[in-house]
Amino acid sequence: MTEKITLADALSNVEVLDELPLPDEQPCIEAQPCSVVYKANFDTNFEDRNGFVTGVAKYIEEATVHANLNVLLDEGQQHAVMLYTWRCCSRAIPQPKSNEQPNRVEIYEKTVEVLAPEVNKLLNFMYFQRKAIEAFCAEVKRLCHSEKRKDFVSEAYLLTLGKFINMFAVLDELKNMKSSVKNDYSTYRRAAQFLKVMSDSHTLQESQNLSMFLATQNKIRDAVRETLEKVNGYEDLMADVVNICVHMFETKMYMTPEEKHMLVKVMGFGLFLMDTEACNVNKLDQKKKLRLDRIDRIFKNLEVVPLFGDMQIAPFNYIKRSKHFDPSKWPLSSSTAISPQADLMVHLPQIREDHVKYISELARYTNEVTTTVKDNTTDAENRATADLALRGLQLLSEWSSVVTELYSWKLLHPTDHHQNKECPVEAEEYERATRYNYTDEEKFALIEVIAMIKGLQVLMTRIETVLCEAIRRSIYAELQDFVQLTLREPLRKAKGSESLDDPALKGKKDPDGGFKIAVPRLNVGPSSTQLYMVRTMLESLIADKSGGKRTLRKDIDGTCLMQIDHYYHAHLIDIVQYPDAKTELFQLFREFGNSIIFCLLIEQALSQEEVCDLLHAAPFQNILPRPYCKDGEKPETKQKRLESKYSSLQIVSNVEKFGTAKQAMIAREGDLLTRERLCCGLSIFEVILGRVKSYMDDPVWMGPPPINGVMNIDECSEFHRLWSALQFVYCIPVADTEFTVEQLFGEGLNWAGCVMIVLLGQQRKFEALDFCYHILRVQRVDGKDETVKGINLKRLVDRIRRFQVLNSQIFAVLNKYLKSGDSEGSTVEHVRCFPPPPHPSMMPASHYHDPNKIRH
Secondary structure, three states: OOOOOOHHHHHHHHHHHHHOOOOOOOOOOOOOOOOOOOOOOOOOOOOOHHHOOOOOHHHHHHHHHHHHHHHHHHHHHHHHHHHHOOOOOHHHOOOOOOOOOOOHHHHHHHHHHHHHHHHHHHHHHHHHHHHHHHHHHHHHHHHOOOOHHHOOOOHHHHHHHHHHHHHHHHHHHHHHHOHHHHHHHHHHHHHHHHHOOOOOHHHHHHHHHHHHHHHOOOHHHHHHHHHHOOOOOHHHHHHHHHHHHHHHHHOOOOOOHHHHHHHHHHHHHHHHHHOOOOOOHHHHHHOOOOOHHHHHHHHHHOOOEEEEOOEEEOOHHHHHOOOOOOHHHOHHHHOOOOOHHHOHHHHHHHHHHHHHHHHHHHHHHHHHHHHOOOOOOOHHHHHHHHHHHHHHHHHHHHHHHHHHHHHHHHHHOOOOOOOOOOOOOOOOHHHHHOOOOOOHHHHHHHHHHHHHHHHHHHHHHHOHHHHHHHHHHHHHHHHHHHHHHHOHHHHHHHOOOOOOOOHHHHOOOOOOOOOOOOOOOOOOOOOHHHHHHHHHHHHHHHOOOOOOOOOHHHHOOHHHHHHHHOHHHHOOHHHHOOOOHHHHHHHHHHHHHHHHHHHHHHHHHHHHHHHHHHHHHHHHHOOOOOOOOOOOOOHHHHHHHHHHHOHHHOHHHHHHHHOOHHHHHHHHHHHHHHHHHHHHOOOHHHHHHHHHHHHOOOHHHHOOOOOOOOOOOOOOOOHHHHHHHHHHHHHOOOOOOOOOHHHHHOOHHHHHHHHHHHHOOOHHHHHHHOHHHHHHHHHHHHOOOOEEOOEEHHHHHHHHHHHHHHHHHHHHHHHHHHOOOOOHHHHOOOOOOOOOOOOHHHOOOOOOOOHHHOOO
């Protein structure tokens, strides 16, 4: 007999489930439910660009082009969704059994009726890819013009071009993978041809084009490359796009896993587009326009990335299909070793540690927020809260990436019965990729990581309002302080309108009492257009390619320049974060420097031994010290007395008197050789330095001739610029628990750099243009003692000063030996005269004259 239960009893039974105790350490993987809320969207896609009438016109024009490109990217996203969600319709449509079937016409009519809307989507997709390729290649052609290449291209614009490359890769791979698209169109075309729906020539031609477009593998990829090959110099722009993606990936300048994986796909597809008959990416690597070793490391760490949804792609496959693929250039990616992304257990300890630390800090802040009510928060508090939110989002992104990357790798590397005995021989491929492809430890670890992600998301969502307000206030305060306070000195030089109250905008000094600017504090963030205009204009001020005849970097005060782009840190970030700097690079320099020091010590030991030999031989060669004379004594008399006293010890005269002629000749030659040693000052160390210098006869150490005809200032093509960057790295103070560079490598590291700089004739350039020396000079003037980017300025300057003294001592030792063999005329300085720069109107091509081409 069936028991009847009322609705009230059923609801009460369900409510009782909430009271059931759960065992400890059972993860809760339920995410925080999000309610419908109203949020202002500040991503305007540059619709408000015309409001910035005071901005530079060309950047407003660039924003217009940028907006149009973003529209195409959005449309491409819609087509990608269409392809990804496409399911085969033709299987559900009945097909005529024979030509004599009576309802054959009706079936074909219904087939056309059902599939026509879907075919229109495919036609629009074909038209879109044509339009997108034309727009992308036209923009590349515009930027690759000989005059435009001298101009500045913002990082945001390069990243947008990278997004286009990613879009082409995604659409092309989705089209290749979706065989159902081809089947549905074949079914539609067969029915349409039978009904003679496509009667006119234009429709027939478009049908043929669509059929070929869908049937041809890699059609979009090949069309993009064929169009780009017609653009002269496009590989340089593509190299800039790839390099910015490498930089952003290595410095973790992304927020979501999708942004991270997009950078990797752009690297692979971008290199494929560049590697053609006319351009060899291996040669670009030799010219230092690309760093294939860095990309190789990235491709090995991420062998598989999500393509779209649950579809995956191996970026290195693009490289293997490229024109000039050389496995020796890709040792990591070409190896059979398993990628780190396949091992979740390696990441788990660090994930646990980060989770415990951040959850504890977030819980403390949550308790403080819920128990304390503050009307006004300080800038420091808002900054700390914004940093807390940023770290939380970065952790969520990092953990989500670990899960999705493991899942993607497993899907492309299914197991089998030989690798997993629990996997049946007849198991389906998807089962081998999912069900039987994870160990028990990996399954528990996945549940644990997903629980951490969901749990942290719940905790952050509870205080989302507080976090968002702090983020808006912090960004607003930082941006306003920078624009209204930090940029006052550069604006003072610009000399604006006399009608303004601020003396800086009039190009005048502040009054004695100072000029106070009350910067407001509001709970509102900047729009995407505002951020774009600010970043692009500031980037153009300090870029090597500014589009003008001279960059504004030389006109900007050093302090302001550091605040604009953190020049000495941000531009050296590749060196600072180079993983093999201290483990391999510094070790190699240390070995070279220690070899030089060993040779110097041998030289000093030989010199001491030689001095002893000469002192011992002096009495036997009639080389006597000048005698001491009292008042009234003649030095000549005492000198003759000494010579007479030691005359019996003189080898040459005694051998000539008592020996044979041959013995006398040997004695004279020996005496001459000993005297020559005293006069010539033979040096083995000088010979070794000369030999090392001969090995460095390569343009790679000097770089191309300077554009201005005098010397390279902003370019980093000479060795002393590289050594300046390395010196900045080891001048950065370390924690008390870490070993310093001096403890790890001694002075051999410094000797290696100084020897190479002196032998290359770059000592004075190094002392004049070194990054660290400039920081030292600036700090001596302003006397600031603060922490910038986590680096204590006072400790940094103290270390720089110590290394400066050490470098000076090394330079002095080296110059003493290198100048010992110079002739007397070598003391004359050769002064090269350069004419003053002409007026810009007289020199349209460049700001500088080449002194070799000046007519007198």
